[in-house]
Amino acid sequence: LKSPYAGGHLEVIVGPMFSxxxxxxxxxxxxxxxxxxxxxxxxxALDDRYHVAAVASHAGRSLDAVPVPDAAAIRAALNGEGPLLAAHAGPDTPPVWPDVVGIDEAQFFGADLIPLVLELAGEGVRVVLAGLDLDFRAEPFGVMPELLARAESVEKLTAICTVCGAPATRSQRLIGGRPARFGDPVVLVGAQESYEARCRLHHELGH
Ligand code: ADP
Structure with missing residues (x-):
């Protein structure tokens, strides 16, 4: 067996930052x-922390990855239109899906990620996705709720709360050292921004 599930399926890994x-x-x-x-x-492609063309962990491990602007670009790359997979498919050959497709930071993709991963799983591909289940406000993040619902396997990881040491399930966003407010824009130009892992009790939103 390639994994606990025979044939194509979805595995989702979620949790806060640093989990x-x-x-x-x-x-x-x-x-x-x-x-x-x-x-x-x-x-x-927007996540350019550490290496542009790699999945990188905060602890320093990395794996080569193709940065893509959206789910359509994943489909195009798998169809052999991108540089990486050109060896597997040419213009005259039908696409040959990989055995396994990994997708990091899945929360940043749009709703069109869902039909793509369902199609892949339906055609026998093991699809492993990692992403934030909650945004900095502790609200469900984008496409993740539907991915969680549709997955065969879900692993919910925790970090360690930087305030009390309890298992952390949330990502605390700090702007200039103070808790970000509910309405703060997701991208702030020029602001001193940082994130910490926090438990439910110590996750705060500014007023
Ligand atoms: P994620 O992808 O969930 O953000 P990573 O795999 O990139 O997580 O990083 C996890 C690593 O982050 C841990 O192994 C540890 O080295 C580091 N780390 C930093 N802060 C914390 C924290 N508060 N709790 C747990 N791990 C932390």
Missing amino acids: GKSEELIRRLTRAVIARQQVAVFKP
């Missing part, structure tokens, strides 16, 4: 690479 989602994604995908399965890894 080890990228580490766990890298661990699962590396096993598949070692077992000589065909593995394709994608991440949103």
